[in-house]
Amino acid sequence: MVNLVPHSLDFAERIFQLSSDEEVNHHLSFKDDSVEETKWFITHIINEEKEGRAVSRVILDDRLEPIGLTTLMSINHDKRSCHLGSWLGKDYWGKGYNQEAKEQILEIAFEQLGLERVFAGARAENIRSQKAQEKLPYITLNVQDLYPQELETLEKKEKVPCVLHAFFKEDFLKYKAKARISALNK
Numbered sequence: 569m570v571n572l573v574p575h576s577l578d579f580a581e582r583i584f585q586l587s588s589d590e591e592v593n594h595h596l597s598f599k600d601d602s603v604e605e606t607k608w609f610i611t612h613i614i615n616e617e618k619e620g621r622a623v624s625r626v627i628l629d630d631r632l633e634p635i636g637l638t639t640l641m642s643i644n645h646d647k648r649s650c651h652l653g654s655w656l657g658k659d660y661w662g663k664g665y666n667q668e669a670k671e672q673i674l675e676i677a678f679e680q681l682g683l684e685r686v687f688a689g690a691r692a693e694n695i696r697s698q699k700a701q702e703k704l705p706y707i708t709l710n711v712q713d714l715y716p717q718e719l720e721t722l723e724k725k726e727k728v729p730c731v732l733h734a735f736f737k738e739d740f741l742k743y744k745a746k747a748r749i750s751a752l753n754k
Contacts, residue, residue: 569629569630569668570627570628570629570630570635570665570668570669570672571627571628571632572625572626572627572628572638572669572672572673572676573625573626573628574614574617574625574626575610575613575614575617575624575625575626576610576626577607577610577611579610579626579634580603580606580607580610581603581606582633582634583606583610583626583634583637584602584603584605584606585657586634586635586636586656586657586658587606587655587657589657589658613639616641620643620645621641621642621643622639622640622641622642622643623639623640623643623673623676623677623681624637624638624639624640624641625637625638625639625669625672625673625676627654627656627665627669629660629665635656635657635659635660635665636654636655636656636657636660636665636669637653637654637655638652638653638654638669638670638672638673639652639653639654639673640652640673640676640677640681640683640686641653642721643681643683645681647685648682648683648684648685649683649684649685649686649687649718650677650681650683650685650686650687651686651687651688651689651718651721651722652670652673652674652677652686652687652688652735654666654669654670654673656669661696666700667703667704670704671744674686674706674735674740675744677735678737678740678741683737684736684737685734685735685736685737686734686735687711687715687718687722687732687733687734687735688701688707688732688733688734688735689718689719689722689726689730689731689732689733690730690731690733691726691728691729691730692728692729692730692731693728693729698731701733704735705743706735706739706740706742706743707733707734707735707739708733708734708735708736708739709733710731710732710733711732711733711734712731712732715732715734718732719732
């Protein structure tokens with residue numbers, strides 16, 4: 569079980585520690601070389617949230633220890649869309665935390681913010697991230713032909729070729745409804 573909580577400078581040292589692992593850091597678009605830079609990032613993302621351009625949460629495990637981040641960024645209220653970025657510390661890979669965190673942040677996107685689409689990209693070289701996304705039963709894969717501008721925006725940010733997937737509100741809400749019915753029938 570994971571919990572998503574707002575950012576706090578209290579998490580800076582742990583977030584820096586997790587993101588400093590080479591296998592994690594290699595795939596991040598931000599490169600923090602110190603705890604001070606991580607504090608700058610946290611302050612920046614808190615300000616982005618205050619201005620309505622992002623919603624970012626620290627992912628906590630069942631012991632309430634930070635294990636990663638998940639962020640709705642580039643929120644466009646007119647287009648009712650945004651991009652999603654997430655990462656976990658290496659020790660937490662392959663344990664189901666990704667799907668739990670995605671479901672919670674997508675609930676914020678669709679139910680609280682009223683968005684209709686959330687784009688999830690990955691660097692073409694980041695096969696691990698692509699595989700993690702492919703496991704999600706409510707994702708639409710390879711939407712780059714439908715949304716070439718979104719792919720272009722992502723590739724400019726990442727500075728490398730990327731793939732583009734999307735979560736659509738209707739698909740996500742259907743999945744959640746089926747999951748609730750399934751849980752009730754157990």
